[in-house]
Amino acid sequence: MDRATHGVVAEELQAARRSREPIPPLSRSHPGLTVDDAYAIQLAQVRAWTEEGQPVQGHKVGLTSAAMQRQLGVDQPDYGHLMGGMFHLEGLPIPLDAFISPKVEPEIAFVLKRPLSGPGVNAAQALSAVDYVLPAIEIIDSRIRDWKIGLVDTVADNASSGGVVLGSRPVPVGAVDLRLAGCVLSRRGMVVGTGAGGAVLGSPLNALVWLANTVGRLGVTLAAGHVVLPGSVCAAVPVAAGDCVTATFGGLGSVTARFVRDQAHEQEDA
Numbered sequence: 277m278d279r280a281t282h283g284v285v286a287e288e289l290q291a292a293r294r295s296r297e298p299i300p301p302l303s304r305s306h307p308g309l310t311v312d313d314a315y316a317i318q319l320a321q322v323r324a325w326t327e328e329g330q331p332v333q334g335h336k337v338g339l340t341s342a343a344m345q346r347q348l349g350v351d352q353p354d355y356g357h358l359m360g361g362m363f364h365l366e367g368l369p370i371p372l373d374a375f376i377s378p379k380v381e382p383e384i385a386f387v388l389k390r391p392l393s394g395p396g397v398n399a400a401q402a403l404s405a406v407d408y409v410l411p412a413i414e415i416i417d418s419r420i421r422d423w424k425i426g427l428v429d430t431v432a433d434n435a436s437s438g439g440v441v442l443g444s445r446p447v448p449v450g451a452v453d454l455r456l457a458g459c460v461l462s463r464r465g466m467v468v469g470t471g472a473g474g475a476v477l478g479s480p481l482n483a484l485v486w487l488a489n490t491v492g493r494l495g496v497t498l499a500a501g502h503v504v505l506p507g508s509v510c511a512a513v514p515v516a517a518g519d520c521v522t523a524t525f526g527g528l529g530s531v532t533a534r535f536v537r538d539q540a541h542e543q544e545d546a
Contacts, residue, residue, distance in 0.1 A: 277306070277308070277309065277310070277313045277316075279316070281306075282313065282316045282317050282320050283320050285302060285306060285309075285317045285432065286317045286318075286320035286321045286324070286432075288302075289317070289321060289419050289432065289433055290321060290324065292376070292419035293376075293419055296373070296375070296376050297376075298376050298377070298418065298419055298420055298421035298422070299419060299420065299421060300420070300421055301420050301421070301424050301425065301426065301429050302314075302420070302428060302429050302432055302433075303426045303428050303429055309428045309432070310428065311427060311428060311431060313428070313432075314427070314428040314429075314431035314432040315431055315432075317431075317432040318356065318357070318431060318432055318433075318434050318435075321434060322357050322359070322434075325359045325361070326359075329360075330359040330360045330361045331359070331360050332357050332358070332359060332360075332502075333358050333359065333360050333362075333363065333501075333502060333503060334357075334358035334502040334503035334504055334505070335355055335356065335357055335358060335487055335491070335498065335502070335503075335504055335505070336355065336356045336357075336358055336414065336435055336437055336440075336504070336505040337353050337354075337355050337435075337483040337484075337486065337487050337504070337505065337506050337507050338353060338354050338355065338356065338430065338435040338436065338507060339352075339353045339354050339427075339430075339507075340353050340475075340476045340477050340483050340506065340507030340508070341475055341476070341507070341508070348425075348426055348427050348430075349426075349427070350427050352486075353477070353483065353486060353487075353507065354427065354430065354431050354435050355435055355487055355490065355491065356431075356434040356435025356436070356437045357434060357437070358437065358440060358502075358503055358505070362437060362438070362439045362440055363439070363440055363441075363442070364415075364439050364440070364441045364533070365441070366441055366442065366443060366444055366531055366532060366533070367532055367534060368534070369534050369535070369536040370415070370439070370441075370533060370534060370535050370536065371535075371536055371537070371538040372515075372516070372517055372535055372536065372537060372538065373537070373538040374438075374439070375415070375417045375438055375439075376417055376418065376419060377417060377418060377422075377423060377514070378415050378416070378417045378438055378514070378515050378535075379415070379416050379417070379512035379513055379514050379515065380413050380414065380415055380416070380461075380512065380513055380515055380521050380533065381413070381414045381416060381508030381509075381510070381512045381513075382411070382412070382413060382414075382459045382461045382469070382471070382508060382509055382510060382523035382525070383412045383413070383414050383476075383480075383505045383506060383507065383508055383509065383523075384409055384410075384411065384412065384454060384457060384473055384476075384480045384506065384509070384525065384528065385409060385410045385411070385412035385440075385442055385443075385503050385504065385505055385506075386406050386409055386449070386480070386484055386503070386504040386506065387406070387407045387408055387409070387410065387446070387501070387502075387503055387504075388405050388406060388407060388498055388499065388500055388501065388502050388504070389405065389406065389407030389500060389501075390405050390500045391405070391497045391498060391499055391500055392405040392484075392488045392497070392498040393488065393492050393497040393498070394488040394489035394490070394491070394492025394493065395489045395492045395493050396489065396492075397485055397488040397489050397492065398485065399481055399482075399485055402481060402484045402485045402488060403449060403450075403481065405498075406449045406484075407446075407449075408446035408447055408448055408449060409446070409447050409448075409449050409452070409454070409528065410442050410443045410444075410445070410446060410447070410528070410531070411442075411443035411445075411523055411524075411525045411528045411529055411530055411531040412440060412441065412442050412443065412503075412505060412523070412531060413440070413441045413521060413523050413531055413532075413533045414437075414438075414439075414440050414505050414508065415438040415439035415440065415441070415515075415533070416436045416437065416438050416512055417436060417437070417438030417439075418430070418433060418436050419433050420433060440503070440505060441531055441532075441533040442503065442531065443528070443529055443530065443531035444531075445528075445529045447527065447528050447529070451527065452526075452527035452528060453473075453527075454473040454479050454480045454481055455472070455473050455474040455478065455479045456472060456473065456474065456526075457472060457473040457525050457526050457527055457528060458470070458471070458472045458525070458526045459471050459472065459473075459509045459510065459523055459524065459525045459526070460523075460524045461510060461513060461521070461522070461523050461524075462521070462522050462524070463513060463515070463519055463520070463521045464518075464519060464520060468513045469510035469511060469513055470510060471508075471509030471510030472509055473509060475507075475508075475509045475510065476506050476507040476508070476509060477506075477507065480506035480507070481506075483504075483506030483507050484504055484506055487504060487506075515533075515535050516535070517535060517536055517537040518535070518536070519534075519535045520532060520533075520534045520535075521533045521534075521535070
């Protein structure tokens with residue numbers, strides 16, 4: 277697939293994002309699509325967002341659980357970009373009209389205090405680059421109809437990124453064992469998921485190391501101040517209007533996301 281075709285597919289995904297009308301799986305509509313093609317399509321969208329004034333403010337790692345890797349038939353994670361417009365403030369209403377079929381995932385977010393550049397990054401170097409960690413809720417979404425995704429579909433679709441809500445209590449990375457940090461995810465006061473940091477490649481730190489080395493081979497440096505979402509500690513949970521979702525992590529505190537129909541309805545209800 278050539279660069280012009282990458283641009284065409286990127287625009288298909290962008291159009292789906294704008295219209296909230298999902299498209300068929302790319303693996304079906306574009307036979308022969310490779311993982312390299314999919315990352316090129318992702319980057320075409322990143323360039324477009326950047327030109328629109330949305331800077332890259334971090335990265336996310338996906339497919340970090342053994343179950344998801346088995347489901348998609350892969351043996352390693354994937355990654356996507358976190359753009360400026362994807363960040364939502366904790367507790368403030370998040371309009372669902374920005375998404376197609378959103379789900380939430382609880383994660384332990386890293387915030388970097390200095391650049392991290394691979395290849396060759398080890399765990400000690402990754403830890404030394406981290407400023408602090410935060411509880412986080414990632415909002416995932418798919419521009420592919422009915423979430424019928426394979427690896428190339430989710431990679432091209434920016435790793436199914438939708439948004440992120442960060443907690444407001446920074447915790448030094450050495451103050452908690454990331455592997456053992458347990459999480460309870462609740463929706464409307466009911467527990468809908470549980471997990472621990474060890475579900476993420478054995479430790480969220482391993483996901484950070486993998487990301488730094490993977491993008492480093494492409495000449496990309498993880499920048500100071502950027503956020504890295506290493507992967508969910510439990511299965512994703514769908515959300516709907518009126519849902520209030522809280523992720524509570526042992527040693528890290530909690531973070532809450534509140535979803536409404538759209539901003540206009542929220543103002544009318546007030």
